[in-house]
Amino acid sequence: MRKKVVLITGAVGEIGQALVRQLFDEGTNELLTLDLHRMPAGLAGQSTHVEGDILDQTLLTRLVTEFEVDTIFHLAALLSTRGEFAPELAHKVNVDGTLMLLQLAAEQSQRSDRSLKFIFPSSIAAYGMPDLETKGRDALVREWDWNYPTTMYGCNKLYCELLGIYYSQYYQQLAASRPAMLDFRSVRFPGLISAFTVPSGGTTDYGPEMLHAAAQGRPYACFVRPDSTLPFMAMPDAIDSLLKLAAAPAESLSRRVYNVTSFSLTAAAFRDRVLSAFPDAQISFAPDVKRQGIVDSWPAGLNDKAARRDWGWRPAYDVDRAFDEYLLPNITRRYQK
Ligand code: NAD
Ligand code: AKB
Numbered sequence: 001m002r003k004k005v006v007l008i009t010g011a012v013g014e015i016g017q018a019l020v021r022q023l024f025d026e027g028t029n030e031l032l033t034l035d036l037h038r039m040p041a042g043l044a045g046q047s048t049h050v051e052g053d054i055l056d057q058t059l060l061t062r063l064v065t066e067f068e069v070d071t072i073f074h075l076a077a078l079l080s081t082r083g084e085f086a087p088e089l090a091h092k093v094n095v096d097g098t099l100m101l102l103q104l105a106a107e108q109s110q111r112s113d114r115s116l117k118f119i120f121p122s123s124i125a126a127y128g129m130p131d132l133e134t135k136g137r138d139a140l141v142r143e144w145d146w147n148y149p150t151t152m153y154g155c156n157k158l159y160c161e162l163l164g165i166y167y168s169q170y171y172q173q174l175a176a177s178r179p180a181m182l183d184f185r186s187v188r189f190p191g192l193i194s195a196f197t198v199p200s201g202g203t204t205d206y207g208p209e210m211l212h213a214a215a216q217g218r219p220y221a222c223f224v225r226p227d228s229t230l231p232f233m234a235m236p237d238a239i240d241s242l243l244k245l246a247a248a249p250a251e252s253l254s255r256r257v258y259n260v261t262s263f264s265l266t267a268a269a270f271r272d273r274v275l276s277a278f279p280d281a282q283i284s285f286a287p288d289v290k291r292q293g294i295v296d297s298w299p300a301g302l303n304d305k306a307a308r309r310d311w312g313w314r315p316a317y318d319v320d321r322a323f324d325e326y327l328l329p330n331i332t333r334r335y336q337k
Contacts, residue, residue, distance in 0.1 A: 002068040005032040009054050009101065010076030011047065012037045014197040015121060015238060019073060020046055022239045032067055035076065054097040060104055069108060071117040071246060074101055080125050080294060082201035083153035094156035095163075102167045105182045115183040118168075119246050121238075122161050122188045122257060124231065124298045125154035125203075132296055135229075140303040143188070143259055150297045151203075161186050161257045168256060185245050186257045190231030190264075190302060192238050193322070195330030203294045204230055207270050214274045214281035215331045221286040226268035228292065229300040233262040234322040237315040241307070248311035258307040262315035262322065264300055273319075277328045 006023065010016050011033035017040065023031055024046040031047035033039065039049045052059045054076045063069075076097060083090030102118065109116045128148035129135040138145065149155050164184030172178055191204025198212050199205045206222050207230075213220035241260045265273075271283045307313035317326055 002066065003030065004070050005030045005048070005067045006071045006073070007032045007034065007063070007067075007069045008047070008073045008075060009034045009097075010074070011035050011049070012039060013075055014192065014194050014199055014235070015242075016073075016075050017043060017197055018194060018235050018239050019075075019242065022243070032063065032069070034063070054101060055092060057100060060100060064104060064108055068112070069105070069116060071119065072101065072105055073119045073242065073246075074098060075121060077156075078153065079199075079202040080123075080151045080153040081203050081205070081291060083156070084151060084290075084294075087152040090152045091156060094153065095159060098156075098160045099163060102163055102182070102184070106167045106171050109182045110179040113180050115180050115250075117246055118164060118182050118184045119242055120160065120164055120184065120186040121242065122157045122186045123154070124188060124190050124302065125149055125151055125294075126158040126161065126188055127299050128154065128297045129299060135296065135300055138299070139264075140301045141259075141299040142303045143255065143257055143306065146299065151294055157188075165256050183250060184256055185248075185253070187241050187245055187260045187307070188257060188302065189238060189241075190233050190261045192233055192235055193327060194235035195327050195334065196235075203291055203298075204232070206267060207232055210267075210270060210283055211274050211327060211331060212335075214278040214283065215335045217280070219282035219284070221284050222267055222271070223286065223288040223291050224267050224295050225287045225292060226266060226271070226285050228267045228295050229264055230295060230298055231261045231264045231301050232322075233260070233315060234317040234326050236326065237262055237317050240316065241313055244311055244313060245307075252310050254310055255306055258310070258313070259302040259304040260307050260313055260315075261302040261304050262317060263319035265319060273323050277323070277332070 012035035033047040168184040
């Protein structure tokens with residue numbers, strides 16, 4: 001008999017590491033993880049880890065022959081800044097990789113006659129605000145507003161959301177009889193901030209980078225203007241939202257893609273919070289016109305009413321709690337060691 005598992009792709013990344021830790025701590029020990037890289041020492045042994053590429057069809061086929069996949073958290077991706085330097089590669093990993101996994105999940109659902117859950121983290125990158133005036137005026141965008149991304153990554157996310165809906169609702173729609181379809185669910189995340197890992201390749205990275213640099217006593221030149229505003233969320237809330245959405249009864253869901261957010265703040269307010277904890281930190285602003293353009297196209301805040309109503313989403317960490325109880329104490333301890 002095949003072993004039943006939860007599959008996490010991109011498991012060595014920031015969200016992946018936090019998700020593996022959380023699921024393992026909750027006692028979900030049947031975890032199958034896949035990433036280009038090996039698991040860091042602290043997480044080794046918490047999952048069956050496979051070092052490999054999600055674009056490797058032979059590998060994916062072997063995995064579903066060996067394991068009965070119950071739920072997929074598909075995290076593997078190239079993020080927004082990296083995607084602008086390698087747009088075709090980003091498309092391959094972000095779109096082709098997702099398509100392959102969706103097809104495989106759809107086939108598994110049909111074979112076992114049971115809806116396999118496919119959880120997909122989308123992003124504020126799926127939005128594209130036309131100008132700063134509109135961004136200032138429309139401070140809480142809804143899921144269907146401004147779906148005009150300006151990055152390859154944002155285009156990939158928006159299209160993959162649609163592919164997920166297609167595979168859940170319309171795949172093989174002309175066939176005589178249609179067995180179980182996969183159950184695709186997605187959250188659109190703001191910028192995430194972890195106390196335990198440092199991001200790379202994203203455009204919201206200036207927030208966490210500023211914080212981690214200050215805690216290490218390193219100077220930091222922020223690549224956006226002080227007035228740049230984006231929504232953010234502490235990593236424990238991001239993990240909570242993925243698990244809550246995965247656990248929600250299907251009949252309570254009125255959509256397949258949900259905004260989730262916690263707090264919005266300017267880069268200057270971010271710096272002030274960092275300075276209040278690390279008064280000697282050297283933080284300057286040296287905006288990079290191109291990355292600034294991406295940040296300006298992303299909304300200042302998200303309307304997450306649908307997630308709150310349908311599956312009880314509520315962030316546990318508002319801005320004060322995120323900094324005072326999660327980020328600052330853990331980051332300080334991390335670099336004191
Ligand atoms: P990350 O860059 O830290 O992790 C991504 C992981 O995917 C890396 O470990 C990388 O090795 C792996 N990966 C890349 N290409 C791969 C391939 N071809 N095969 C196998 N593994 C591959 O990113 P993250 O912050 O952990 O993000 C995880 C997911 O959440 C991504 O889909 C990202 O788009 C999404 N997301 C993240 C944020 C954020 O602020 N961190 C916000 C919105 C959405
Ligand atoms: C990025 O900046 O690319 C990510 C995201 C918001 O999706 N952090």
